[in-house]
Amino acid sequence: MFSLATWNVNSVRMRLEHLLRWLKLRAPNVVCLQETKATDQEFPYTEINEAGYYVVHAGGKGRNGVAILSDKEPREVTIGFPDVDDQEAKERIIAATIEGVRVLSIYIPNGGSVGSDYFLYKLEFIYRLREYLDSYFDPDQDLLALCGDFNVAPEKIDVYDPELLAGHICFHERERTAIKLLKEWGLVDTYRALHPDEKGAFTWWDYQFGAFKANRGMRLDHIWVSRKLAQKLKKAIIDREPRGWKKPSDHAPVIAYFEL
Known part of the structure; x- marks a missing residue:
């Protein structure tokens, strides 16, 4: 069984003990x-x-930074959007091929804030991600996994x-429309594919107001896979346990299991 996980650790150095555990x-x-939140x-x-x-890691000096950890050596590593000079994107996208699966973190x-320049950049980022998939992959031919903090429920x-x-x-109609367009490329939401009607299945909870204890959260973290890889999906879970540890990330890991 091939297990693939995603986790917004909210500082790998601060949460290193949690990650190793x-x-x-x-x-x-x-x-x-x-x-x-680390440079390389x-x-x-x-x-x-x-x-x-x-x-493999793509970091920066700010709050960004993405990585892929693998028990097999990652190959064909790329960072950012191909042929687009966007420094921030280089801290937000890293891809590698592992056991025949193209994995994107x-x-x-x-x-x-809604309507700000940064909000518009978010929408542009999602649309650009769709263009990237259109240009380089085929949902019915490629084993592809898009994993990460989408910041959209x-x-x-x-x-x-x-x-x-x-x-x-994170729940605005324009964001949800953009993420729907991304999904329509040919992606399958692994968690919803196996838990279509489950309520209260969240991956992020605010640190304040007892949100985690009361389960006032949002499902922002996802593993979406190409239709070809979805045929091999066996199980998907949200692992809430680390969110209950001392000084946790505000996100919980998501894990999907495949029979490759």
């Missing part, structure tokens, strides 16, 4: 990390290598209160 506990074959020089390669994982921008079932959150960042 979780890798030992779950032993996934591949892990996509987001919001590493600061990333804890040694500790993760000692845990049995190869690492992505951190879609949060977008800030796609459907009403993916937030704790759709009426309250309507029009808010």
Whole structure:
């Protein structure tokens, strides 16, 4: 069984103990990390290598940073959008081929306030991601996995209160329309494919107001795969356990399992 995970760790150095504990506990074959908040020089390669994982990382000085950890050596590593000189995207997208699967770890921008320039950049980023898939891949021919913090809850079932959150960042109609267009390329939401009607299945909870304990969250972290890879999907889970550890990331890992 091939296990593929994604986790916004909200600082890989601050959460390193959690990450190493979780890798030992779950032993996934591949892990996509987001919001590493580390430059390439600061990333804890040694500790993760000692845990049995190869690492490829695309970092920066700010809050971004993405990585792929794998128990097999990643090949054909690329960073950012091909042929597009966007420095921020180079801290938000990294891709590698592992066991025949093209894995993309992505951190879609949060977008800030609705209507801001950064919100428009978020929409542009999602549309550009769709163009990237159109140009380089085929959903019925390629084994492809798009993993990461999408910063979008796609459907009403993916937030704790759709009426309250309507029009808010990460659940705005324009974001949901953009992410739907991305999905229409030929992507399958692994979690919803196996849990189509499950309510309360969230991956992010605010640190404040007892949100995690009350399960007032949003499903922002996803593993979406090409139709060809979806045929091999066996199981998908949201691993809430690390969110309950001391000083956790505000996101929980998502894991999908495939019979390759």
